[in-house]
Amino acid sequence: MVDQPLWEQIGSSFVQHYYQLFDSDRSQLGTIYIDESCLTWEGQQFQGKKAIVGKLISLPFPKIVHSITVQDHQPTPDCNILSMVVGQLKVDDDPVMGFHQSFLLKNINDAWVCTNDMFRLAIHNFG
């Protein structure tokens, strides 16, 4: 069995952790962002841990379940990790929707944080 490269292990651990937090208690997601972090959520831009978590908490649904369809990870020349996720989500009793999300992860003081986060529902191609 071939071991995964370290950046792939880190990327997939992050992704698992992120959606687990998102689905169980998204007010806890502040732990993964820093003040330089950017979020683009369906085209709306937010900067900084506080603004980002504020947006995520304000999303108008109590219950969400993400499932990951495919995920890709790459190391970058600045020793960061780029991750791209394609998945599906179910909000309350609404029909399942596709989404895609990209993350840039950076190691700061021995912890991996998310400096960049972009989210889009997959509805745009069918509008």
Next chain:
Amino acid sequence: MVDQPLWEQIGSSFVQHYYQLFDSDRSQLGTIYIDESCLTWEGQQFQGKKAIVGKLISLPFPKIVHSITVQDHQPTPDCNILSMVVGQLKVDDDPVMGFHQSFLLKNINDAWVCTNDMFRLAIHNFG
């Protein structure tokens, strides 16, 4: 009229240039990658300008047309630019397919190059 931030101008110019080259003559795409660049194409990994362009040239279709549905851009703490594109493509006479692609752009010697590129067709959520 509010000017776009510089990173958004650079990101959207890159994206336009990339798909224009891809659709007209994808053997020219070597100009945008460097030897450290990574491409993940439908889960397959390639590193370096030569391997990446080799993959793109080997794709089994003579004619492709991309159209961009939405694009997002962000500056990163290392002064790079992260871009995420959702779009549609048409290969030869096949039906239109959705895709998503993420790019990380870096300024090297006053030129913006692509260090990271991830591509997925939107079929995975409907398999």
